[in-house]
Amino acid sequence: xxxxRGTLSPAVYRRxxxxxxxxxxxxxxxxxxxxxxxxxxxxxxxxxxPTPLPEGLNESSVVVEAGEPCxxxxxxxxxxxxxxQGALMNKFSADQTPHIWFTLTNTNSVDCKFNVGAKVQYFTxxxxxxxxxxxxxxxxxxxxxxxxxxxxxxTSTSPVQPWEKVASSSTGCGPEQEAVVTGGAxxxxxAEVNGELSxxxxxxxxx
Numbered sequence: 001x002x003x004x005r006g007t008l009s010p011a012v013y014r015r016x017x018x019x020x021x022x023x024x025x026x027x028x029x030x031x032x033x034x035x036x037x038x039x040x041x042x043x044x045x046x047x048x049x050p051t052p053l054p055e056g057l058n059e060s061s062v063v064v065e066a067g068e069p070c071x072x073x074x075x076x077x078x079x080x081x082x083x084x085q086g087a088l089m090n091k092f093s094a095d096q097t098p099h100i101w102f103t104l105t106n107t108n109s110v111d112c113k114f115n116v117g118a119k120v121q122y123f124t125x126x127x128x129x130x131x132x133x134x135x136x137x138x139x140x141x142x143x144x145x146x147x148x149x150x151x152x153x154x155t156s157t158s159p160v161q162p163w164e165k166v167a168s169s170s171t172g173c174g175p176e177q178e179a180v181v182t183g184g185a186x187x188x189x190x191a192e193v194n195g196e197l198s199x200x201x202x203x204x205x206x207x
Contacts, residue, residue: 059153060107070112070150072195076105079123079191079198086160091205094182098204099160100125102191106150115194116158117146122192125163132180132187137168163189165206182206 060074080101082088092098100123106112119140125133150156166177180187185206191198 057105057107059109062108064108064110064112066110066112067149068112070106070108070114074106074108074112075114075150075194075196076107077191077193077196077198078103078105078200079189079202081189081202081204082160084160084162086157090203091207093207098163098165098206100163100189100191101158101160102193102198103155103157104150104193105155106152109152111149111151113147114150115145115147116156117144119143119145120194121158123161123163124190124192125187126190127181127185127187133163133166133168133173135168135173137170138173180206 057076060071062071062074064071064074080086080088080103081090081098082101083096084099086099086101089096089098102121102123104114104116106114121135123133123135124131148156164175164177165180165182166173166175167180169177171177183206186203187206188201188203190202
C-alpha cells in the first residue's frame with residue numbers, strides 16, 4: 001500500500017529524534033563547560049593574596065602545616081626601643097626613661113603557633129660587648145607560657161616595658177640597682193623570644 005502524501009515514515013521520525021537528542025546533548029555539554037569555567041575563574045579570583053612580609057624579610061623555605069608549631073628559625077624577632085607609647089627613639093635625655101619591646105614576624109606562608117609568653121621572653125642591654133642589664137636577673141617567679149597563632153606574614157608587637165637606666169645584678173634588675181653611665185653613652189638592646197634571637201642591632205644613646 002502506498003503512503004499518504006505528506007506523511008513521513010517511522011524511520012524518518014526516528015532519525016529526526018536521534019538528531020535532535022544529539023544536538024541537545026552537545027548544547028548541554030557546552031553550557032556545563034561554560035558554568036565550570038566561570039566557577040573556576042571566580043574561585044581563583046577570590047583566593048586571598050598572602051600578606052607581604054616587611055621589607056628585608058624573605059619567606060621561609062621550611063615546610064610547615066597550617067596550625068602547627070612554627071619551625072625554629074621561621075619567626076623573625078626585632079628588638080625595639082622608644083617611649084612609653086611605643087614610638088621608636090634612639091636618643092634619650094636625662095629625664096626620659098627608655099622603653100623596650102620586640103616585634104615578631106611569621107615568615108612562613110601559613111599560620112603557625114608560637115610561644116610568646118613572658119616565661120620565654122628575655123631582654124639584654126649592652127654597651128659594646130659588655131652586658132649591662134638583663135631581664136634574666138629580674139624576678140621571674142610566676143611567669144607563664146602563652147602559645148598564640150601567628151598569621152602568615154603578620155608582624156606582632158609586644159607590650160612596652162621601662163628600663164630604668166640601671167645595671168642588673170644577682171640581687172635584681174629594678175630601679176634600686178646601680179645607675180648606668182649617661183652623658184652621651186651608647187647602648188644597644190637585644191631580645192630573645194622562645195629561643196629566637198633578635199636579628200637587628202638596635203642602638204640608642206643616653207644623654
